[in-house]
Structures are given as C-alpha cells and as structure tokens.
Amino acid sequence: MKKILNIGIIGYGTVGRGVLKILEKNQLIAIRKSGVKIKIKSICDIRPIDKPDLYVDNYKTVIKDPEIDIIVELIGGYEPARTVITEALKNGKNIVTANKAVLAKYWDEIFSLAQEKKKLVYFEASVGGVIPVIQGLNEGLAANEIKKIKGILNGTTNFILSKMTNEDMTYEDALKDAQKAGFAEANPSADVKGLDTANKLAILSSIAWGSWIKVKDIRVKGIDKLSVEDVKIASDFGYVVKLLGSAVKTDNGVDLWVEPCLIDHHHFFATVHNEYNAVMIEGDASDDVVFYGKGAGQLPAASAVVSDIIDLAKFIATETAGEVQNVIYSKKKNIKFLPHGKSKSDYYLRFSVVDRPGVLAKISGILGEYGVSIASLYQKDRNKDKKVSIIITTHRAVSEKVAQALEAIDKLPIIKAKTVKLRIEG
Amino acid sequence: MKKILNIGIIGYGTVGRGVLKILEKNQLIAIRKSGVKIKIKSICDIRPIDKPDLYVDNYKTVIKDPEIDIIVELIGGYEPARTVITEALKNGKNIVTANKAVLAKYWDEIFSLAQEKKKLVYFEASVGGVIPVIQGLNEGLAANEIKKIKGILNGTTNFILSKMTNEDMTYEDALKDAQKAGFAEANPSADVKGLDTANKLAILSSIAWGSWIKVKDIRVKGIDKLSVEDVKIASDFGYVVKLLGSAVKTDNGVDLWVEPCLIDHHHFFATVHNEYNAVMIEGDASDDVVFYGKGAGQLPAASAVVSDIIDLAKFIATETAGEVQNVIYSKKKNIKFLPHGKSKSDYYLRFSVVDRPGVLAKISGILGEYGVSIASLYQKDRNKDKKVSIIITTHRAVSEKVAQALEAIDKLPIIKAKTVKLRIEG
Numbered sequence: 001m002k003k004i005l006n007i008g009i010i011g012y013g014t015v016g017r018g019v020l021k022i023l024e025k026n027q028l029i030a031i032r033k034s035g036v037k038i039k040i041k042s043i044c045d046i047r048p049i050d051k052p053d054l055y056v057d058n059y060k061t062v063i064k065d066p067e068i069d070i071i072v073e074l075i076g077g078y079e080p081a082r083t084v085i086t087e088a089l090k091n092g093k094n095i096v097t098a099n100k101a102v103l104a105k106y107w108d109e110i111f112s113l114a115q116e117k118k119k120l121v122y123f124e125a126s127v128g129g130v131i132p133v134i135q136g137l138n139e140g141l142a143a144n145e146i147k148k149i150k151g152i153l154n155g156t157t158n159f160i161l162s163k164m165t166n167e168d169m170t171y172e173d174a175l176k177d178a179q180k181a182g183f184a185e186a187n188p189s190a191d192v193k194g195l196d197t198a199n200k201l202a203i204l205s206s207i208a209w210g211s212w213i214k215v216k217d218i219r220v221k222g223i224d225k226l227s228v229e230d231v232k233i234a235s236d237f238g239y240v241v242k243l244l245g246s247a248v249k250t251d252n253g254v255d256l257w258v259e260p261c262l263i264d265h266h267h268f269f270a271t272v273h274n275e276y277n278a279v280m281i282e283g284d285a286s287d288d289v290v291f292y293g294k295g296a297g298q299l300p301a302a303s304a305v306v307s308d309i310i311d312l313a314k315f316i317a318t319e320t321a322g323e324v325q326n327v328i329y330s331k332k333k334n335i336k337f338l339p340h341g342k343s344k345s346d347y348y349l350r351f352s353v354v355d356r357p358g359v360l361a362k363i364s365g366i367l368g369e370y371g372v373s374i375a376s377l378y379q380k381d382r383n384k385d386k387k388v389s390i391i392i393t394t395h396r397a398v399s400e401k402v403a404q405a406l407e408a409i410d411k412l413p414i415i416k417a418k419t420v421k422l423r424i425e426g
Numbered sequence: 427m428k429k430i431l432n433i434g435i436i437g438y439g440t441v442g443r444g445v446l447k448i449l450e451k452n453q454l455i456a457i458r459k460s461g462v463k464i465k466i467k468s469i470c471d472i473r474p475i476d477k478p479d480l481y482v483d484n485y486k487t488v489i490k491d492p493e494i495d496i497i498v499e500l501i502g503g504y505e506p507a508r509t510v511i512t513e514a515l516k517n518g519k520n521i522v523t524a525n526k527a528v529l530a531k532y533w534d535e536i537f538s539l540a541q542e543k544k545k546l547v548y549f550e551a552s553v554g555g556v557i558p559v560i561q562g563l564n565e566g567l568a569a570n571e572i573k574k575i576k577g578i579l580n581g582t583t584n585f586i587l588s589k590m591t592n593e594d595m596t597y598e599d600a601l602k603d604a605q606k607a608g609f610a611e612a613n614p615s616a617d618v619k620g621l622d623t624a625n626k627l628a629i630l631s632s633i634a635w636g637s638w639i640k641v642k643d644i645r646v647k648g649i650d651k652l653s654v655e656d657v658k659i660a661s662d663f664g665y666v667v668k669l670l671g672s673a674v675k676t677d678n679g680v681d682l683w684v685e686p687c688l689i690d691h692h693h694f695f696a697t698v699h700n701e702y703n704a705v706m707i708e709g710d711a712s713d714d715v716v717f718y719g720k721g722a723g724q725l726p727a728a729s730a731v732v733s734d735i736i737d738l739a740k741f742i743a744t745e746t747a748g749e750v751q752n753v754i755y756s757k758k759k760n761i762k763f764l765p766h767g768k769s770k771s772d773y774y775l776r777f778s779v780v781d782r783p784g785v786l787a788k789i790s791g792i793l794g795e796y797g798v799s800i801a802s803l804y805q806k807d808r809n810k811d812k813k814v815s816i817i818i819t820t821h822r823a824v825s826e827k828v829a830q831a832l833e834a835i836d837k838l839p840i841i842k843a844k845t846v847k848l849r850i851e852g
Contacts, residue, residue: 001749022569022711032636033568035750124566130712132558132566140550140558142459143448143732210458268697268718285448285729286556289719292694293712303711306569320744323427324461 011075018302034313098125130300144283155296193222341400437501444728460739524551556726570709581722767826
C-alpha cells in the first residue's frame with residue numbers, strides 16, 4: 001500500500017485555487033477516506049503563481065515526473081489540454097479533469113489510450129459542477145439499461161433564463177447581468193448557443209451507451225434568439241422556459257437535442273434556478289432518478305475535482321488503478337440515432353399575424369394538413385406594433401411535420417414575423 | 427484478475443427476485459462495467475424457491491462456501507440478518523445488504539469486523555431505495571466536511587402524506603390506502619412512528635461524521651398523530667406536510683431529529699410525492715446537493731443492490747476489496763450532540779380555544795414571556811365542535827422554550843385540546 005500520493009496540477013485558475021483550499025482545509029477527511037496522504041507536488045501555469053515552491057513553468061516537467069501519480073488538468077479548452085491529457089496517459093499517469101470540451105471532442109483518443117495504458121481518467125467536474133452525476137450514472141445506476149437523460153446542464157443560460165423569467169428582462173439585459181455576476185464570459189457564445197450543454201450531453205450519453213456520442217450527433221439550439229415575450233406568455237400559461245439537453249432511447253434510435261423548452265411549473269426542473277444544474281436519468285430498473293446542485297462556482301467545481309482525487313487515490317493506493325476501467329468504451333459499438341426531424345414532442349407555437357378575420361382558419365387548416373393537432377389556442381391582445389399573437393399548443397407531433405407546416409404558414413401574407421416554435425417538456 | 431464472481435443471496439423475497447431479474451436482463455452491462463462475470467451460485471430462504479438448482483436451505487452452507495465472494499443479505503430485520511452478516515465477514519466474504527435496521531443497530535460490530543477482516547460492506551439499497559445517496563455522500567462529496575443532511579426517507583409515510591394532502595383523507599384512511607397499494611405493511615408502526623426514517627438518518631449521519639450515530643441519539647416523532655386538519659391549514663398557508671429526517675452540525679453539537687414538518691410549496695421537498703424519496707446534503711465546499719428517486723419498489727431497490735454488486739466486483743476482480751474501507755468508522759471519535767430542547771426552528775402552532783374575548787392576549791402574552799416571537803397569526807372560523815382554531819407561526823425559536831410556553835398555555839381553561847406544534851422547514 002502506497003502511503004503518499006503526489007498530484008500535479010496543470011492550469012491554476014479559479015478551480016485550481018479551490019482545489020488547494022479544500023485539500024488544505026479538509027486534509028484529514030481526505031486521508032481518512034482515501035487511506036493515503038494526498039500531496040500537491042507541482043503546479044504548472046503559464047504565469048508564475050503565489051506558491052513559488054510548487055511552481056513549474058513547463059507542463060512536460062510535471063507529466064514526466066516519476067513521483068507524480070495523478071495529473072489534474074484544469075486548463076480548459078482543446079489545446080494544450082488534449083496534449084497534456086494524452087501525453088500524461090502515455091507517461092503512465094492517471095487523470096482528473098474538469099474539461100468537458102476536450103472530453104466530448106477527443107473521447108475516442110482519450111479513452112482508447114486509458115484502456116491501452118491501463119490508467120484511469122476521472123472527470124466528475126466536467127458535467128453538472130458539484131453534482132456527482134457521472135458517478136451516479138456510471139456506478140450508482142450501473143445495473144440499468146439507460147432509457148433517458150434530461151438535464152439543465154449550463155449555469156450561464158439558466159442564470160439568464162431565471163432573470164428573464166423573474167425580472168422580465170430581455171435576453172440582452174439578462175446576459176449583461178450574468179456577465180457582471182461572473183456567470184457569463186465576455187464571449188458567451190459557447191454557453192448561450194448551447195454548445196456547452198451539448199458537450200455535457202455528449203459525455204453523459206457516451207457513458208450511458210458505451211460508445212462515443214459526438215456533439216455533431218446532437219441537434220443544438222441556444223437561447224440567444226429567445227424573446228422575453230415568449231418567456232412571459234409561457235409564464236402566464238404555467239410554464240417556465242429552461243435550456244434542456246435531452247437524450248432518449250426510442251425504438252428508432254437515440255433522440256439527441258439541446259433546446260429551450262417550456263417546463264410545467266409543477267415539474268422539478270422548474271425549481272432549478274440561477275447557477276444550479278439538475279439531471280434526470282431514467283433506467284429500466286431504477287425509473288427516474290434526479291441529481292441537483294450548483295453547476296458553477298469555485299468550491300462546487302473544486303469539490304468534484306477533489307472527490308475524484310480521493311476516489312482515484314483508493315485504486316492508486318492498492319496499485320490497481322486502471323485494471324478495471326471506469327468508462328466503458330468500445331469503438332465498435334454503433335449507436336443508431338433518430339433522425340432529427342423524427343423527434344416527437346408537444347409544441348408551443350406563437351404566430352404573429354395581422355388582425356383580420358379568417359386568419360385562424362388558415363393557420364389551423366395548414367396545421368391539420370400536416371397532421372399537427374391543436375391542444376389549446378389563445379389569442380393575445382394587439383400589442384403596440386399592431387401585431388396580434390396567436391398562441392397554439394399542440395398535441396404530440398413529429399418535429400419535421402411541424403417545421404413543414406410552419407414553413408407553409410410563414411409564407412402567408414397574414415404572417416408578420418417568423419413563427420416561434422418551442423418544445424413543451426416535463 | 428478474477429474472471430467469475432460468485433454471489434450467494436440469503437433471503438429471497440421481492441427484492442431478491444428483482445436482483446435475479448436485473449442480473450439476467452442486464453448481464454452484458456454488468457460484465458462490461460465490472461470486468462467479471464457475475465454468477466448467482468446459491469440462494470437461501472426458509473422456504474424452497476422456484477430455482478431448485480440454486481436453492482440451499484441453510485445459510486451456513488452459503489456463507490462457508492469457499493467459491494462465494496459476495497453474500498447478499500436480503501432477510502431484513504435484526505436476526506438472523508446480523509448473524510448472517512457477521513459470520514459471513516468472519517468467513518472472509520464481502521457483503522451487500524439492503525437492511526437499514528441491522529446497520530443502524532449494529533454499526534459498530536459490523537464495520538469493526540469489516541475493518542478487521544479487510545472486507546467491504548455495501549448497502550446502497552438501505553437508504554433512499556434506488557437513489558445512489560450513500561455513494562454520493564461517501565464518495566461524490568468525499569472532499570467535503572458535511573454540514574447538513576435533510577431528507578424524505580420513508581416511502582410509506584410520504585405516500586400517506588400525499589394522500590392526506592391531495593385527497594383530504596384522514597391519516598387512518600390514507601394508511602389503509604397505502605396498505606392496499608402495497609406501500610405499507612400490516613403492522614406499519616416502524617414506518618409511521620418514524621423509526622425507519624431514524625434508522626436511515628443514523629446511517630447517513632454515521633457516514634457523514636465517521637462515527638456511530640445511534641437511533642437513540644435522534645429525537646423521533648412520527649405521523650400517526652397528525653391531523654388532516656393541520657395538513658389542510660398548512661396547505662391554505664402554502665405549505666405541504668412532509669416527514670423529514672434532519673441532521674445539522676451546529677456550534678453546540680449535531681442536531682438530530684425526525685418530525686413531520688411544514689415545507690414551503692416552492693421548496694424542492696414539496697415536489698416529492700408518494701413513494702419517492704429525496705435527500706439534501708450540504709457540504710462546506712459543495713453547498714446543497716439533492717438526490718431524488720423511488721424509495722420503494724422491487725426494481726428500484728434491486729437496482730441499488732445490483733449496482734453495489736457491480737461496484738464491489740471491481741475490487742474483488744483485482745483482489746483488493748477491503749484494503750481501503752468504504753465506510754470510515756472510528757470507535758474513538760466522539761460526536762457531540764445538541765440537546766434536543768436546544769434545537770431551533772420556526773414553528774406552526776394550532777391552539778384550540780373557546781371563542782371568548784381576551785384569549786389571544788393570554789396566548790401571545792405567555793409566548794412572549796418565553797421569548798417566542800410571533801411571525802403570523804390567523805383565526806379560523808368556529809368549526810362544528812364550536813372550537814375556534816388560532817394558528818400562529820413563530821420566528822426562529824428554541825424548541826424547549828416553545829414546549830414550556832405550550833405547557834403553560836395548555837393549562838389554561840380557555841384551551842380545549844392539546845396544542846399542535848410542527849416545525850416549519852425549507
């Protein structure tokens with residue numbers, strides 16, 4: 001049994017400093033839980049840091065250090081993170097990372113290498129911040145065939161949507177507030193356009209189905225085009241708008257998407273506010289299980305990183321890390337995907353029309369032609385632009401049929417703006 | 427590396443049959459995840475079973491079988507479960523159990539023995555049914571000093587409370603419905619009087635603080651004296667009544683209790699219905715993390731048992747099971763408890779009084795004398811018994827002060843029935 005475990009941290013930003021804080025404060029807890037003393041031997045960053053005795057300016061020195069057992073990659077982004085992880089694996093190191101982008105993009109390379117080198121890659125902090133959802137899905141629900149994964153996986157967009165909902169803010173104003181509060185980056189594109197959620201959904205799906213599910217297999221729609229008008233109408237109807245990532249096994253393949261959705265306000269997801277995340281996983285035996293917690297923030301993210309280190313430490317202590325892989329990945333396993341147009345849902349549709357008799361008959365006529373059946377209908381008072389809004393919710397309909405109907409409807413001269421279409425979930 | 431892992435099941439009831447179902451259906455998943463083939467070698471029960479080739483009539487044969495790696499104890503209750511677990515450990519077996527009663531009562535004996543024999547005892551199914559909360563608390567949040575644990579931990583009482591809330595049923599009628607639906611036993615006492623919740627809270631607290639926290643350290647109040655009148659009034663005030671188990675670290679010791687509480691209907695716990703369970707855990711770094719899922723039912727419980735087997739299998743495959751313990755337990759670690767009377771909360775109080783001037787002044791006067799300050803006050807119309815109900819919610823108050831005030835108030839001739847006192851939480 002090893003008595004001391006050395007770690008090297010590469011990338012010393014907010015989360016890295018959180019890792020040091022926790023390992024210092026809860027040192028005894030970590031020793032009791034892992035059976036070994038966890039020691040930070042080196043920290044590498046492009047700039048010198050406030051711990052000169054630990055500072056190393058070249059990551060190659062860290063990943064080649066024979067005394068180091070675990071490399072904690074906290075750089076983020078694709079490069080040099082990918083090189084750090086793969087070179088560290090080749091040097092016989094185990095990895096802890098919080099990097100969803102690199103995992104989603106290089107899943108095959110990273111986990112093929114981990115298998116080959118018999119090392120472990122842990123990445124709890126990459127999805128859902130503090131929430132132990134990777135472990136929950138991979139181990140806690142290990143007995144199950146996974147049927148569904150649905151989640152609010154991005155703190156930035158959830159913060160913005162909470163502001164739009166509770167304070168009637170426009171998307172632009174809410175984004176500015178999120179940036180001020182430190183919950184959105186100067187360039188928020190990866191978050192608001194849904195890519196970050198897609199990365200996380202790809203990771204969860206890859207674990208669930210034992211193959212590499214890529215971001216390009218996911219239909220992604222962000223919240224950057226969302227109008228506060230729809231958030232308000234949704235609220236009047238008893239719904240809250242949330243950006244969901246969803247992966248559902250259907251008879252015709254896995255249905256994968258990221259989209260802003262209307263959630264019934266009685267549903268659990270409606271109670272997830274601001275930077276919180278939540279993930280629902282449904283297994284064939286477990287039924288639905290939900291995990292909830294802070295998706296962002298220094299200590300929540302660092303909590304996940306340190307918990308990974310402690311977990312890994314148990315295997316390193318007995319020198320068996322990697323003999324059994326944590327991630328089951330097979331290049332050969334082909335996953336069948338549901339074509340995007342075949343996805344089924346109830347829909348919320350908002351038509352901007354001129355106030356003229358017969359408009360409704362035209363719209364409902366075309367919806368009918370495409371087999372889209374109406375569940376409820378509501379006409380909103382003429383607004384200051386002299387536009388009238390007609391809101392229709394549909395019964396379960398096929399996505400491409402709804403799209404085709406809207407394409408036909410939007411060509412009519414009575415339509416004043418592109419029709420809004422949002423899924424209704426939960 | 428071991429290639430085949432043999433398990434022996436002792437106690438073949440609903441959950442045991444569920445374990446077989448899952449291991450059969452999801453055999454390939456189990457092999458891929460654990461790296462070994464999991465084989466049921468023997469099943470022991472007091473009655474012959476429908477699998478004659480696996481049936482063994484004496485548990486001693488099973489726990490002494492040198493080919494068996496894991497004993498799955500599914501008998502329930504104290505004996506012979508305790509003997510099966512301890513004798514199996516002595517025979518060098520690892521254990522998976524769903525038995526909260528035996529763990530809460532014999533924590534010291536079982537985990538001292540596991541340490542001594544370097545074997546593992548896994549017990550995910552003992553708390554929260556399918557929810558991977560033991561693992562979440564023990565591993566996923568391993569980096570944290572635990573501050574709080576709060577949970578809806580008993581499906582039977584939650585089913586009864588859901589019926590009382592949604593269908594205005596009395597406790598007695600709701601209990602009958604729960605029994606019909608298979609969610610309450612013929613003798614429901616352990617559930618409705620809160621003992622089952624206390625067992626589970628004792629287990630979670632023992633893990634959280636690394637010592638043995640006993641049921642006798644928990645102040646326990648069940649739902650069997652709960653009146654539907656209070657459930658209705660709570661609902662009018664925007665609250666839902668739930669049986670909570672709570673363990674909170676305060677400056678003066680750990681505050682442990684099980685009580686029916688009023689929960690704000692916006693709070694997450696208010697969305698937990700019927701047989702579902704939910705647990706909130708707060709760590710110093712993680713902040714609040716919530717786990718939610720089915721607390722009862724054949725497949726949910728069996729999902730937790732089989733996931734434990736798969737997890738254990740990884741250590742057994744590499745022959746390192748027990749070298750690092752999963753449960754950190756030290757006999758020597760003394761936990762300081764907050765005296766029950768010192769617990770603080772907002773309270774809901776319902777006074778049954780005669781309809782006479784000056785009554786309110788008397789009640790509020792005595793509350794004031796004991797330092798209990800009123801947050802809101804409401805007088806309900808005289809009911810058919812000609813009783814008047816006065817409902818008072820208090821600001822944060824010390825439990826024993828409230829109790830002393832009520833003792834004084836209940837002696838007054840204007841009081842027609844014992845005053846109802848419920849905590850307000852969340």
